[in-house]
Amino acid sequence: MTLAPADMLCFALYSTAHAMQSAYVPLLEPLGLTYPQYLVLSALAGEDGQTVGRIATALRLESNTLTPLLKRMEAAGWLSRRRDAADERQVRLTLTPQGHRLADQAAGIPAAFAAKTGLSLSDIHDLRDILIDLRSRLKPPVGD
Amino acid sequence: MTLAPADMLCFALYSTAHAMQSAYVPLLEPLGLTYPQYLVLSALAGEDGQTVGRIATALRLESNTLTPLLKRMEAAGWLSRRRDAADERQVRLTLTPQGHRLADQAAGIPAAFAAKTGLSLSDIHDLRDILIDLRSRLKPPVGD
DNA sequence: GACGATTAGATCGTACACGATTTTTCTATC
DNA sequence: GATAGAAAAATCGTGTACGATCTAATCGTC
Numbered sequence: 001m002t003l004a005p006a007d008m009l010c011f012a013l014y015s016t017a018h019a020m021q022s023a024y025v026p027l028l029e030p031l032g033l034t035y036p037q038y039l040v041l042s043a044l045a046g047e048d049g050q051t052v053g054r055i056a057t058a059l060r061l062e063s064n065t066l067t068p069l070l071k072r073m074e075a076a077g078w079l080s081r082r083r084d085a086a087d088e089r090q091v092r093l094t095l096t097p098q099g100h101r102l103a104d105q106a107a108g109i110p111a112a113f114a115a116k117t118g119l120s121l122s123d124i125h126d127l128r129d130i131l132i133d134l135r136s137r138l139k140p141p142v143g144d
Numbered sequence: 145m146t147l148a149p150a151d152m153l154c155f156a157l158y159s160t161a162h163a164m165q166s167a168y169v170p171l172l173e174p175l176g177l178t179y180p181q182y183l184v185l186s187a188l189a190g191e192d193g194q195t196v197g198r199i200a201t202a203l204r205l206e207s208n209t210l211t212p213l214l215k216r217m218e219a220a221g222w223l224s225r226r227r228d229a230a231d232e233r234q235v236r237l238t239l240t241p242q243g244h245r246l247a248d249q250a251a252g253i254p255a256a257f258a259a260k261t262g263l264s265l266s267d268i269h270d271l272r273d274i275l276i277d278l279r280s281r282l283k284p285p286v287g288d
Numbered sequence: 289g290a291c292g293a294t295t296a297g298a299t300c301g302t303a304c305a306c307g308a309t310t311t312t313t314c315t316a317t318c
Numbered sequence: 319g320a321t322a323g324a325a326a327a328a329t330c331g332t333g334t335a336c337g338a339t340c341t342a343a344t345c346g347t348c
Contacts, residue, residue, distance in 0.1 A: 002189035017161035045146035131156035
């Protein structure tokens with residue numbers, strides 16, 4: 001007998017991830033950011049000047065996803081993409097002043113999202129850690 | 145201070161959903177299915193002859209996502225798309241014999257996936273229910 | 289039974305996501 | 319210091335996702 005999507009863990013994960021992105025739209029739209037762009041911005045706010053590859057490892061994305069996304073963020077004036085002088089294969093990403101300001105504005109978003117869930121901080125952390133555990137079972141991190 | 149993606153619940157959800165889809169590839173590729181196509185197939189295996197709108201509600205997708213996906217599945221010979229005689233606005237989806245055979249082959253996939261996670265059945269159900277709870281907090285189901 | 293409002297899908301445009309391949313640069317070893 | 323192999327991004331093609339809009343069919347009300 002075929003299991004219905006409604007009963008599948010995978011579908012719960014898939015549909016909840018969509019619901020999460022959808023819940024982020026009203027938080028990100030005023031800033032002009034998409035959800036993956038918000039992740040890149042947050043990663044660079046924590047450590048500026050990272051390479052594309054380092055961001056790719058952190059966000060578990062490929063260069064073929066990031067390159068066009070980063071070009072859009074560069075076109076929006078939030079970051080610069082420059083080849084590393086010491087190793088010209090690498091591209092370093094640096095936030096512009098506007099990018100830093102945007103990151104400051106975005107800093108309150110996780111709290112706003114947490115409020116939307118109606119969950120306690122400890123429930124949020126527990127769920128996060130359960131998901132990270134499942135993720136590591138499915139796809140162990142590469143470099144990093 | 146900006147929270148790093150690695151510490152965010154939303155990123156745990158986002159990246160674990162990607163890891164899940166990636167873990168499904170070796171299970172689905174031999175059948176020629178993508179992950180959302182697998183969901184449609186499973187939904188129709190449980191109840192054949194559903195409308196596009198009913199599948200959309202069940203999978204929480206929009207018609208603009210489903211229409212091209214369903215056309216690809218029709219082109220692959222797995223289902224037929226026919227206007228309902230009683231209400232020509234609706235399109236009914238019916239599995240072909242090949243579609244039924246494919247669904248039979250796909251019926252073992254959830255168990256194979258569960259094995260990949262290394263989690264117990266009860267852990268899987270618990271996590272599924274936690275995710276469904278979060279999903280309903282973020283985006284209550286519409287029709288259904 | 290006409291006609292405005294609603295509903296169901298489809299179409300269009302934009303933005304991910306990723307497999308496969310390509311280009312450029314660097315490194316290792318001779 | 320030439321060169322094979324490795325590494326980092328970029329490019330290309332396909333398949334989701336979804337907001338906005340469009341079209342065709344049905345429903346509600348008079």
